[in-house]
Amino acid sequence: MKHKYLSILVLFSIISLPVSAQKKKKDFTPFVNPFIGTGGHGHTYPGAVVPFGMVQLSPDTRLEGWDGTSGYHYTDTVVYGFSHTHLSGTGIADYCDVLFMPTTGDPKFQNTQYSSSFKKKNEQALPGYYKTKLEKYNIEVELTATKRVGVHRYTFPGSKQCNIIIDLKHRDEVLDSWIEVVNDHEIRGLRRSKSWADDQYVYFYAKFSKPFKTYGIALNDALQNGQSKVEGKNVKMYIQFDSPGEVISKVGISSVSTEGALKNLDTEVPDFDFKKVQKAAKTDWINELSKIEVESSNPVAMPLPQANNAQPGYGYGGYGGAPKPKTPVVDYAKMKQTIFYTALYHTMCAPNVYSDVDGQYRGLDQKTHKAEGFEYYTVFSLWDTYRAQHPLQTIINKKRTLDFIKSFLAMYDQANLLPIWPLASNETFCMVGNHSIPVIVDAYAKGIRDFDAEKAFTAMKAAVNRNQFGLESYRKNGAVLAADENESVSKTLEYAIDDWCIAQMAKMMNKPQDYAEYTRRGQYWKNVFDNQSGFMRARVNGGWATPFSPTDINDYYTEGNAWQYSFLVPQDVQGLIEHMGGKQNFEAKLDELFNTSEKLTGRQQSDVTGLIGQYAHGNEPSHHMAYLFNFTDAPYKTQLYLNRIMREEYKDKPDGLAGNEDCGQMSAWYVMSALGFYTIAPGQPDYLLGSPIFDKAVINLENGKKFTITGPGNSDASFYLQGMTLNKNPYGKLFISYNDIANGGDWEVFTGKLPNKLFMQELEKPVSKITDNLIVADPYIISPSAAIQGGSISISFGCADAETQIYYTLDGSTPSATSTLFTKPVMLSATTTVKCIAVKNGQSSFVVQGVFTKK
Structure with missing residues (x-):
C-alpha cells in the first residue's frame, strides 16, 4: 500500500508539472555556425551573446574599413582584444566598447604592441560561447555571457607577469572616460564615445576571480603613478597577476551608472562559475531556437564546393578546429539546417536590451528613465527589419514585440519622435522612412495590443507630418521633388508605405477621416511612376530627371537604382500592375529584373550585392520581389526564383550572406522563405506563399499551439507546388492568413520537379490593391x-x-x-x-x- 501511495504521488507530481518541464526542448544549437556572415560583407561577429542581450562579448580584429563595422572579419589573423558591445551586420561602425586583452610580460598600452596573432584552427564559436588562443602569449581565451554581463576565462602560461589590459580608447572617438580601482578584485569605470551614435555612455564594473598583485593606470599612454582613479580621453590600465593559472573576469555594463553595472553583475553572475554561465547561455539559445523545429530527411552526401573549405581551419558547423576532410563531401540536409538555424540565431542577436535589471536606462533625452513592466530595447535597424525581421518576431516572439513597441513609445516620450534608427541613447536618423510605423501596425493587426494605441497613432501622424527629410515636399507635391531632397524617389516610396500603414491603423481604430487621408497618401507612389519607361523616376522641373538609365545608382535612390525601386509598392501591387500595363507586362518586367545581363552603372555602392540580374538580394528593397509573381499568371516563378535565391545567396561558410546581415533582416528573409511564406506588406493579414524547403517544420507558438508544415519530397530539385492541404482539407490559395498560423494547425505541401501550371492557375491569388479614396496621379x-x-x-x-x-x-x-x-x-x-x-x-x-x- 505504501508503494502504491508513493506511485500515485509521483504520478500526480508529473501531471502537475508545467508543460515546459515535462518535455525537454530540442537542442538545435549544434546547427548554429556563428562564423556565417563574418566574412564577405556580412558584418556579423562570432562572439558570445544570449538572445537579444545587452552584452555582445567578441574579439576585435579590425579597427577600420567598411568590412570592419562589427569589429571582426574572418580573414583577419590579428586580435586586439575582446570588447563587450558589437553590432550585428550593420553598414556603419560603432560599439566595441571596453576592450579587455590578456598579455604576459611587461604591460604595453599601444594596441600594435599588445595585440596578438591567432590561428583559425584554434577558434571555436557556439551560441553563447567563443574560444581562441593568443599565439603571442600562449593564452587560451574563452568568452561567455548573460544578458548584461560578459564573462572571460583566461588560461595563462606559467609566467610571473600575467596582465589584463583594459583599453577605453579602443575604436571610436572618446568624449570622456575614467577608470577606478575599487580593491584588488574589482575595477569600475565609464567610456563615453562618439561615432555613429553621437554620445554613447557605457559604464562598467568588473570583478576578477583572483586578486591582482599590482596595477597601473595610464593617461595618454603615460602611467599615472600612485593614482587609483584617472579620467581623460585616452585612459588605459593594466592589472597584473603572479602566475595565476586561470583568471575569470566578469564585467557588467550599464548606460546609467557603475552602480547599475554592479547590480547587473551581481544579479546575473553572482559567482565565478564560468561553465554555469556558459550552460545557462546555451539553455537560453535552446529555448529560443526551439521555437521553430525543422527536419530534413535528405542525408545525401554531395560534393562540397571548394570555396566552403578553402579557408584554412574552417570547420563545419562553425566550431573551428576541424581538419579539412580528405573527401570534400557534406551532408546536404544538415547543411540546410545549419543555414536555417544560424539565420534564426542571427534574428535574435538584435535588437538589444538596454535597460538594467532594475529597469533603469538612459533615454534619447540623455536622462535616466525606468522601464516599468517591460524591457527597454535599442539597436533597431528599422529600414531593414520592418520587412521580415519584425514580422517574424510577431509570430514567434509576441511578448518581446510588445516590449519593442513600448520602447518605441518611450522614445517618442523622450524625443517627440518615433525611432528611425536608434542606437544606444541616440537617434542616428539613418536610412529613409519612418519604419517603426509598420512594425507597430503589423503587431496591432496580429493581435499584439497591450499598449497605448491612441498614443501610438498620435506618434505615427507626428512622425510623417514633421518637416524633415523631404516630408514637407512630399505632402505639398504628392512626391518628394529631387530639387528639395536627395534620394527623392526612395523617400517617396517608403513614405507612401508608412502612410498606408497609418491608414490600416486608422481603419482598425475606426478613424474614417484619417483612413481616407492616409489611404490617399499611400498612393503617392503613382507620382514618381513614369508610365513611358515603366520605372520609378525622380521628379525634376515638372518632368523626369534626365539622362536616365535604370541601372544607374545615383542620388535619386537610396542604395539602389530604378530597377531595385520600381517594384517597391507592396501596399498596392495590383495598382502597380495596372500602371505597368497589366499582368502580362508586369510578369515580363519581373522576368527582365531577374534575367537582364545589364550591369550596375553610376556611382559605386558597396551595399548593392547579391545580384541576380538587377535583383539585389544583398540589400533590402529587393527582398519582396520574387513573391510578386504570385500576382501574375505565372505564380510558379515565385517558387523558381525563391529556390535560386536560397541556393545562391546563403551558404554555410563565412561569406555565406549576400550582403550586410542588417540586424536580422537578411536572415529573417531566409527563415520565413524556408518555411514557405512571407509578408510583403506588414499590416496586411496574409502571407504570400513560396515553397517550404524542409520535410517538416513546427512553429511552437507562445499560446501553446503548434503550426506544422510538412512537405514530403521538398528539395532543391523539387520545389514547385503541386497541391496543398490545411488541417486535412484541400487548400487552394496562394496566401495563408496570420490567423491560420496563430491558431495552430497542419499545412501540408506537395512539390514536384516541374511546375504544375494548371494547379497554380486554379489557386486564389492574393490581394494587394488600394480601392478607396483613389487619387489622380500628378x-x-x-x-x-x-x-x-x-x-x-x-x-x-x-x-x-x-x-x-x-x-x-x-x-x-x-x-x-x-x-x-x-x-x-x-x-x-x-x-x-x-x-x-x-x-x-x-x-x-x-x-x-x-x-x-x-x-
Whole structure:
C-alpha cells in the first residue's frame, strides 16, 4: 500500500508539472555556425551573446574599413582584444566598447604592441560561447555571457607577469572616460564615445576571480603613478597577476551608472562559475531556437564546393578546429539546417536590451528613465527589419514585440519622435522612412495590443507630418521633388508605405477621416511612376530627371537604382500592375529584373550585392520581389526564383550572406522563405506563399499551439507546388492568413520537379490593391530641356493615370478645370512658368510646375 501511495504521488507530481518541464526542448544549437556572415560583407561577429542581450562579448580584429563595422572579419589573423558591445551586420561602425586583452610580460598600452596573432584552427564559436588562443602569449581565451554581463576565462602560461589590459580608447572617438580601482578584485569605470551614435555612455564594473598583485593606470599612454582613479580621453590600465593559472573576469555594463553595472553583475553572475554561465547561455539559445523545429530527411552526401573549405581551419558547423576532410563531401540536409538555424540565431542577436535589471536606462533625452513592466530595447535597424525581421518576431516572439513597441513609445516620450534608427541613447536618423510605423501596425493587426494605441497613432501622424527629410515636399507635391531632397524617389516610396500603414491603423481604430487621408497618401507612389519607361523616376522641373538609365545608382535612390525601386509598392501591387500595363507586362518586367545581363552603372555602392540580374538580394528593397509573381499568371516563378535565391545567396561558410546581415533582416528573409511564406506588406493579414524547403517544420507558438508544415519530397530539385492541404482539407490559395498560423494547425505541401501550371492557375491569388479614396496621379511635363535655346521649344504633357485630362497655364497662375486643356504640343519662346494638373472624374491631382528659361 505504501508503494502504491508513493506511485500515485509521483504520478500526480508529473501531471502537475508545467508543460515546459515535462518535455525537454530540442537542442538545435549544434546547427548554429556563428562564423556565417563574418566574412564577405556580412558584418556579423562570432562572439558570445544570449538572445537579444545587452552584452555582445567578441574579439576585435579590425579597427577600420567598411568590412570592419562589427569589429571582426574572418580573414583577419590579428586580435586586439575582446570588447563587450558589437553590432550585428550593420553598414556603419560603432560599439566595441571596453576592450579587455590578456598579455604576459611587461604591460604595453599601444594596441600594435599588445595585440596578438591567432590561428583559425584554434577558434571555436557556439551560441553563447567563443574560444581562441593568443599565439603571442600562449593564452587560451574563452568568452561567455548573460544578458548584461560578459564573462572571460583566461588560461595563462606559467609566467610571473600575467596582465589584463583594459583599453577605453579602443575604436571610436572618446568624449570622456575614467577608470577606478575599487580593491584588488574589482575595477569600475565609464567610456563615453562618439561615432555613429553621437554620445554613447557605457559604464562598467568588473570583478576578477583572483586578486591582482599590482596595477597601473595610464593617461595618454603615460602611467599615472600612485593614482587609483584617472579620467581623460585616452585612459588605459593594466592589472597584473603572479602566475595565476586561470583568471575569470566578469564585467557588467550599464548606460546609467557603475552602480547599475554592479547590480547587473551581481544579479546575473553572482559567482565565478564560468561553465554555469556558459550552460545557462546555451539553455537560453535552446529555448529560443526551439521555437521553430525543422527536419530534413535528405542525408545525401554531395560534393562540397571548394570555396566552403578553402579557408584554412574552417570547420563545419562553425566550431573551428576541424581538419579539412580528405573527401570534400557534406551532408546536404544538415547543411540546410545549419543555414536555417544560424539565420534564426542571427534574428535574435538584435535588437538589444538596454535597460538594467532594475529597469533603469538612459533615454534619447540623455536622462535616466525606468522601464516599468517591460524591457527597454535599442539597436533597431528599422529600414531593414520592418520587412521580415519584425514580422517574424510577431509570430514567434509576441511578448518581446510588445516590449519593442513600448520602447518605441518611450522614445517618442523622450524625443517627440518615433525611432528611425536608434542606437544606444541616440537617434542616428539613418536610412529613409519612418519604419517603426509598420512594425507597430503589423503587431496591432496580429493581435499584439497591450499598449497605448491612441498614443501610438498620435506618434505615427507626428512622425510623417514633421518637416524633415523631404516630408514637407512630399505632402505639398504628392512626391518628394529631387530639387528639395536627395534620394527623392526612395523617400517617396517608403513614405507612401508608412502612410498606408497609418491608414490600416486608422481603419482598425475606426478613424474614417484619417483612413481616407492616409489611404490617399499611400498612393503617392503613382507620382514618381513614369508610365513611358515603366520605372520609378525622380521628379525634376515638372518632368523626369534626365539622362536616365535604370541601372544607374545615383542620388535619386537610396542604395539602389530604378530597377531595385520600381517594384517597391507592396501596399498596392495590383495598382502597380495596372500602371505597368497589366499582368502580362508586369510578369515580363519581373522576368527582365531577374534575367537582364545589364550591369550596375553610376556611382559605386558597396551595399548593392547579391545580384541576380538587377535583383539585389544583398540589400533590402529587393527582398519582396520574387513573391510578386504570385500576382501574375505565372505564380510558379515565385517558387523558381525563391529556390535560386536560397541556393545562391546563403551558404554555410563565412561569406555565406549576400550582403550586410542588417540586424536580422537578411536572415529573417531566409527563415520565413524556408518555411514557405512571407509578408510583403506588414499590416496586411496574409502571407504570400513560396515553397517550404524542409520535410517538416513546427512553429511552437507562445499560446501553446503548434503550426506544422510538412512537405514530403521538398528539395532543391523539387520545389514547385503541386497541391496543398490545411488541417486535412484541400487548400487552394496562394496566401495563408496570420490567423491560420496563430491558431495552430497542419499545412501540408506537395512539390514536384516541374511546375504544375494548371494547379497554380486554379489557386486564389492574393490581394494587394488600394480601392478607396483613389487619387489622380500628378501629370508630368515632357520637354527637351529646361532651357529655351534659339527660337523656341515644344513641350507636351503626360500622366500615368489613363483617361485623365490635363489642364495648364503659362502665366504662373494655378490651373483648374477651366484652364487650357492640353490637346497638342505647346510652343515656348520666352521664359515661362508652366503649371499643370490632371483631372479625372472631377478629381484633380497636385499642381505640377516647371520653369523654362530663355537663354
